[in-house]
Amino acid sequence: MPDTGRGPAPAPSDDTLYSFAPNPARAEYLDARMHDELAASLSHLAEVTADTPGISAPLTEAAARIAGGLRVGPEAFGRYFHIAALLLEDLPDQVPPNLAPLTAATSMPRPPLTTLPRGGAGEVDTLLDLRMGEDAANFAPSTEAKAADLAERLAQGFALMQQALPDLHAELTAIIHRIVAAEGRKGAKTQFDGASHYQFWGLLLLNPAFHKTRLAIVEVLAHEASHSLLFGLTIDEPLVRNPDEDLFPSPLRIDPRPMDGIYHATYVSARMAWAMETLAASGVLSEAEKAEALEAARTDRANFAAGISVIDAHGDLSPTGAAIMQRARAWVEA
């Protein structure tokens, strides 16, 4: 990594790092760590392409800016993954067209949280299509009007979260900086309601057709932010070591999933239960909202029970995966 005088982010204790309860300091550390990793990865790609200065120099410069403290948006992470994949596939001739977008994505600090429609999200649209291939069709274009409507609901949900769940609000806003409103694939039997992707740190995809109340907004944000939290904790080793080819019943989806997906769904269910129960106890909900939150929490706890039984029976957890899930289980069973 270029010497900028700025060292890597100091690691918090395991109890802070793997805390089940939201922890803003942990989120800020993970955001810093992801940026450190991005800078180091770009620097390594610059080293291996040193015989081609036209490729190496922009990579070195981007790495230096990030190592120097620049905080970038999901397009910088997505573009890195695309460049790295091309180089790993020994396709350096395809890298140059990606360098100007990388430079653009790493030249300015990421803007504050923004909600944009799929199809009007610029670089993120391009990169979702590049990185997800056919899966990108699951996230159909939306409109400015629907994105604006979603943004209004998000504002209500964030306000409720800030009032009643301040640590979750702080954790989430430390990590999430872009929301893309995307619609489901026309004619599909199922429609996505929310999504996040390891290769797009800071990005959430939400379907504006759902999440119509402030409570539903808090629930989906708690859900998706927990995926992002797990991404940030999955830097040095995977959460599970089960082969991807082995599929298991999921508590949250109708299709069987790899153990990594089961793990995510199970953990996310526990965090949703935490959010709904804490919200219900906060005194800021109406009686109807409180009843709805507690009903959602019952479902979330049932989903956790279904998922943890699959993990207990078949999961091959890494030390990181075990440390995280042990704390989630302790909260559920307390």
Added chain:
Amino acid sequence: MTKIDRSKLLGFKLDSAVNEGAKMGAKDGVKMGNKVGLKAGAKVGLKMGDKAVAPTRRA
């Protein structure tokens, strides 16, 4: 271009950890690298909730 060390790359290093398992024992490094490279997206990639159009289900 010199050889890339996957263990130094965000995201791709996760497959390096998986590769330590006997299952992924290398017979053909290049082919395995390509295959695992494509897998990287799936391993820790998309996390998507969904709802059935009818009846509605929580995801």
